[in-house]
Amino acid sequence: MRAALSALDVARPRDLGHALELLHASVAGGRLVPLAGGTDLFVMLNSGQVPGRRFLDLWGLRELRGVRERDGRLVLGALTTFSEIREHALVRRRYPALAAAAAEVGVWQIQNRGTLGGNIANASPAGDSLPVLLALEAVVHARSVRGPREIPFTSLFRGYRDLALEPDELIVAVSVPPAPARAKQFFRKVGTRRAQSISKVALAGLLRLGRDGRVDLARVALGSVAPVTLRAGRAERALLGARPSVAATAAARAALLEDIAPIDDIRSDREYRRRVSGNVLEQFLRAAEPRFARR
């Protein structure tokens, strides 16, 4: 395996423009594999899987770093690490679910190297940041030699590990609109242990009650329960307009089972994931509004 590593080559771009040119030129044959913090790629490489012979090292590209606010939106550079996200004051204040998700990525060592752009590009249905970004209606900012392109998170995943990105496009940033005022945010990841596990089920949610006491905003996104990270549209519709109660909770749980399509795999099985998805949904609803536990 180590012998194989020594045969791999790396292109080291001067800046983002140069990186895009190199990537574009490579598409014709032997496409460069973009490399960020390496926390996914090196796991593959160390296990003997080689996704390509040549890599495009993005780590030094300053244009892809940093967290800032622009026109009310939070803009996170693609190379923003999960440590940066979990410690960022603005993220913690306005997007607590995102900070919570970042804090549950792997462990400290992984959070120091793993990047938001890399987590998205890896496109695993178990990607820890994906449910929150979906629930917050984030937008992925991609760029190629042809120019910039914005891809809403809702249309990012076409199928299992199939990202709506062109082969010569790079993710340069992710932007998140202002979090809906007064909406409660929630994130829960269920794994084998609290740290360093790949999720069996992950759920991100936003919930708000209107003046009439009925739910006027409900967003529920789940990871690890389908080929792609998904919005639970049926559960959301079951919640919208409902008065918080045990009956409303039960209706949302029933609807959720129609949204998800979990499988048996090495980490868990279908039945467990169906049960736990419902439990976590219920936990979210009760945390957001205690009356969801009341008859």
Added chain:
Amino acid sequence: MSAVLTLDFTVNGKPRRVRVPPMKRLLDVLRADCGLTGTKEGCGEGECGACTVLMDGVPANSCLVPAVQAVGAKIVTVEGLARGPALSVLQRAFVERGGTQCGMCTPGILVTAHALLQRTKGRVPGDDEVRVALAGNLCRCTGYQKIVDAVRAAARAARAPARGRPAARTKAKTTRAKAARGGKRAGR
């Protein structure tokens, strides 16, 4: 193809230059090219933390870092914690409290714990805080409690450096180690 990279970086305060393939793992560069075998390989997939080193002050799994991304970085390995033959306060606490058994995980744990104590400077972290910080360093021998005890004991000792034997001894040996190396060590 397989180009070779001239890698300049700092290891335990000392500038180093090695010629290595760009995707060679930092772990292998440290062990094979720098002769620093304190850093261990455990799982080789970022789970166990035996290969933990500091990169620019924060813990990273060196089995997941390509050499090319260590260019210009300040690396600290377990060898950088001791000053010559004198153990650091943290290392001494591990010895005194039984925080090490077989020793395979110990270098990585020391490096992560060192980074934690840098962050909490002047404060003794609670059990939970130590456990969360060390969640990426697996130990199959100790059951962790003695590791947590050792880290907290080191934090207490570091808070009162003027008193007690360990600090005084560390200082005396440091002077000798510095003289032997002809320079000052960074990263501490």
